[in-house]
Amino acid sequence: MDTWIWIVIVIVALIAGVALGFFIARQYMMKYLKDNPPINEDMLRIMMMQMGQKPSQKKINQMMQQMNKASTKPPTKK
Incomplete structure (x- = not known):
């Protein structure tokens, strides 16, 4: 395979990981604040x-x- 294909795969995986991490962290914090209100x-x-x-x-x-x-x-x- 060409090198540019691997670069595109890495960039797409990085973007997907950041987006997934953001939504998981957001859900965790919403649940935490619901269970333990300030x-x-x-x-x-x-x-x-x-x-x-x-x-x-x-x-x-x-x-x-x-x-x-x-x-x-x-x-x-x-």
Whole structure:
């Protein structure tokens, strides 16, 4: 076989692998987020009540802001 045919086969296989990997990763993340939803105010309120604290809306808003700030901050190098 000619060399150019092998090059075309490799390029097609690479493109198919990238596309397949993208869709598999997307499905995995959608399933993961469905099974483990990100924390929201109701979950935070329940956790605080389980720890014996009386959650006020102000305290919940502060904790949500801190969590959002911590999740958007870039990781620090050690």
